[in-house]
Amino acid sequence: MTLKKGVIFSGIQPSGTIHVGNYLGAIRNWVALLPEYEGIFCIVDYHAITVPYDPAAMQERIFDAAVVNISCGLDPGKCSLFVQSEVPEHTELAWILNCITPIGELERMTQFKTKSEQHRDSVNMGLLDYPVLQAADILLYKAVAVPVGEDQAQHLELSREIARKFNRRFGDFFPEPATLFSETLKVLGVDGKSKMSKSMGNDIGILADPKEVWERLRISVTDENRKRRQDPGDPAVCNVFTMHKGFSRAGDLAIIQAGCRNATLGCVDCKKILRDRIEELVAPFREKAAELRANPALVRGVLAEGAARCRKIAQKTMEQVRSRIGLR
Numbered sequence: 001m002t003l004k005k006g007v008i009f010s011g012i013q014p015s016g017t018i019h020v021g022n023y024l025g026a027i028r029n030w031v032a033l034l035p036e037y038e039g040i041f042c043i044v045d046y047h048a049i050t051v052p053y054d055p056a057a058m059q060e061r062i063f064d065a066a067v068v069n070i071s072c073g074l075d076p077g078k079c080s081l082f083v084q085s086e087v088p089e090h091t092e093l094a095w096i097l098n099c100i101t102p103i104g105e106l107e108r109m110t111q112f113k114t115k116s117e118q119h120r121d122s123v124n125m126g127l128l129d130y131p132v133l134q135a136a137d138i139l140l141y142k143a144v145a146v147p148v149g150e151d152q153a154q155h156l157e158l159s160r161e162i163a164r165k166f167n168r169r170f171g172d173f174f175p176e177p178a179t180l181f182s183e184t185l186k187v188l189g190v191d192g193k194s195k196m197s198k199s200m201g202n203d204i205g206i207l208a209d210p211k212e213v214w215e216r217l218r219i220s221v222t223d224e225n226r227k228r229r230q231d232p233g234d235p236a237v238c239n240v241f242t243m244h245k246g247f248s249r250a251g252d253l254a255i256i257q258a259g260c261r262n263a264t265l266g267c268v269d270c271k272k273i274l275r276d277r278i279e280e281l282v283a284p285f286r287e288k289a290a291e292l293r294a295n296p297a298l299v300r301g302v303l304a305e306g307a308a309r310c311r312k313i314a315q316k317t318m319e320q321v322r323s324r325i326g327l328r
């Protein structure tokens, strides 16, 4: 057995359909990194309650997040997958980290500013404190690296800063977790402008069937300067091409790129090729998801096992943390 390089930790919110951005920016990389690292992946329900949500739908969303992650290749035999609130040490460590995190650092977080704008009526403490809970998630397992999309870069910088602050004050303890990006830093939504996101309604579900995928791709904005079919386009500014880079083979990419640049390939045909490439990859994922949905006990078992494993690690870390900071 080869020795692994340490723990990678990452999380995903159970806040709606898991989309192409989540897959290309994060999940695919989680799967790819498993031979090298010990993987711990978390469905972060405590993070998901920082914005308005439907309590009656929460358990179903958590279940669905587990199903989609496993179906997309996250093999529970090779990593731990669990639900955040089943390991209460996450919130306990977050409280302790709160006591060394300056409020100013949290107020300047871009995601806090955006979400405060989106949810003006519920700018709560949880929303401000979100990145501290995220730091706790990571540090609890002494993760050495965190695979995420580009949108999480600022939160991870803060996680490292919090680790440094803790280590300075209480002695060297937490590793500073590195940020690991996948080849796709950021997928935009069908509007071609804002980040693809569950809350913006501009997403393409990763397990959507080809008809749904086509409905979304059909309206997807490409290079806005390409007004007519005969105009040459620029793949570098086209979100459909960003997705091609995620789903198509290198040889095809060169042909698509050339065809766009010399206008022999129109946007509609380019999108149809993308639809087919997505379908080739995800058809087996959808089958796997159907199997898992038909066997909820198996999925719940995976989550329970993951939580049991993680609880042990988390409890050990917390004993050490409490002792370092002068409690119990």
Ligand code: TYM
Pocket: 009, 010, 011, 012, 013, 014, 021, 022, 023, 024, 025, 026, 027, 044, 047, 133, 134, 135, 137, 138, 146, 147, 148, 149, 150, 151, 152, 184, 185, 186, 187, 188, 195, 196, 197
């Ligand atoms: P969440 O649920 O928004 O997204 C899960 C993962 O998907 C990535 N991602 C994207 N990547 C590229 N393009 C996009 N359009 C796109 N949209 C989402 C995200 O970067 C993320 O990696 N705060 C985190 C959850 C979290 C976490 C953690 C992550 C909580 N604790 C600890 C890492 C470590 C979030 O909201 O992810």
